[in-house]
Amino acid sequence: MAELNTGDGGGGKKGAKKVRSKKLNSKVDLTAMVDLAFLLITFFMLTTSLSKPQSMDLGLPDKDENPEKNKDVKVDENRTMTLLLGDNNKLKYYIGMIDNPIVKPTDIAYGKEGIRKEILKRKKTVVEYTGNKDKGLIVIIKPSKKSNYKNLVDVLDEMAIADVPTYAIVDISPEETKLIDGAAPESTTP
Amino acid sequence: MSKKVTSIDMTAMCDVAFLLLTFFILTATAKQPEPLPVDTPASTVQTKLPESDLATITIGKGKVFFGVTGKEVRKQALMAMGQKYGVQFTEEEAERFSLIESFGVPVQNLKQIINMTSSERNEEGLQPGIPKDSLNNQLADWIMNSRQATIDIAQKELNIAIKGDARSEYPEIKKIMDILQAQNINSFNLVTGLRGKDF
Numbered sequence: 294m295a296e297l298n299t300g301d302g303g304g305g306k307k308g309a310k311k312v313r314s315k316k317l318n319s320k321v322d323l324t325a326m327v328d329l330a331f332l333l334i335t336f337f338m339l340t341t342s343l344s345k346p347q348s349m350d351l352g353l354p355d356k357d358e359n360p361e362k363n364k365d366v367k368v369d370e371n372r373t374m375t376l377l378l379g380d381n382n383k384l385k386y387y388i389g390m391i392d393n394p395i396v397k398p399t400d401i402a403y404g405k406e407g408i409r410k411e412i413l414k415r416k417k418t419v420v421e422y423t424g425n426k427d428k429g430l431i432v433i434i435k436p437s438k439k440s441n442y443k444n445l446v447d448v449l450d451e452m453a454i455a456d457v458p459t460y461a462i463v464d465i466s467p468e469e470t471k472l473i474d475g476a477a478p479e480s481t482t483p
Numbered sequence: 484m485s486k487k488v489t490s491i492d493m494t495a496m497c498d499v500a501f502l503l504l505t506f507f508i509l510t511a512t513a514k515q516p517e518p519l520p521v522d523t524p525a526s527t528v529q530t531k532l533p534e535s536d537l538a539t540i541t542i543g544k545g546k547v548f549f550g551v552t553g554k555e556v557r558k559q560a561l562m563a564m565g566q567k568y569g570v571q572f573t574e575e576e577a578e579r580f581s582l583i584e585s586f587g588v589p590v591q592n593l594k595q596i597i598n599m600t601s602s603e604r605n606e607e608g609l610q611p612g613i614p615k616d617s618l619n620n621q622l623a624d625w626i627m628n629s630r631q632a633t634i635d636i637a638q639k640e641l642n643i644a645i646k647g648d649a650r651s652e653y654p655e656i657k658k659i660m661d662i663l664q665a666q667n668i669n670s671f672n673l674v675t676g677l678r679g680k681d682f
Contacts, residue, residue, distance in 0.1 A: 323493030
């Protein structure tokens, strides 16, 4: 009690001694406070960087109602690869045209071991075939009515990973719908 | 003596820690509660969404919600929509509307939503989504009016982002893309989550 009272006044030898003792008391252990501060810093750092949404740019071709302008461009069937997206994460691909494909419609898996390998392989062979770097692979993405949005984004993501020069999202034809949704896989092609 | 050595002066460290903490708290943007929570698919692409002049179309569970950034743009778009559909909004309602991040009701019911509190508004299943069929295509009008408002206010073209649920079916997305393409918007962003390349 006496110490507390003499603390503010401070005079004489005894007072000086008391001041020193007060200084010692004023030192608070800040470890816990620093711990808390860093915990909060970590939390805010992580939440701020994670909450910024990622996005994927998608450009679609101009929709021109005028049929004169909208002529089909003929491309080499060897350069095209068509991906059919079905329900339950089913994915098929074929090369060339549907009536007479160069590679028959084949089931393939999503991801690193499946479709990505195939795209990378085709990308190389197409450039070798055309002998022109500007005439690379063309991927045609045809999502069926039962496919979901995740499938589409997955495939678009593969395009970005494999750096496919040209790709397009095209409406699926009835023939292809049949191919992906039902019927035996090999029945349509001779 | 040995006691003196083990205790370090933490004051400076504490100062720095709190300075950083203050910085992060101030720069952090509070996450707005979403009336339609969606699970976005993941992709490896790391383009960031633009922060301003952006309209977000949220698609999930068969519903479509719409939101646009910027208070003034929101107000002006609301007024234009009110004019078109014969609904009168007061100045106060416009002010309240300008604070709503995203909504999913027809214009006719928008007044009720505006007068609710934010927690009531975000109750699940309350908002039925914006009509988007060919007879009553309010979504297209919202997009159109927001674009016009952005051009008037910021002299910029509005960016469009589509935030779709991973499980939503492709025709739903396709419908939105068709609505956008009908307005000659051929380039837009798909909002995705992040993942590594090894999946």
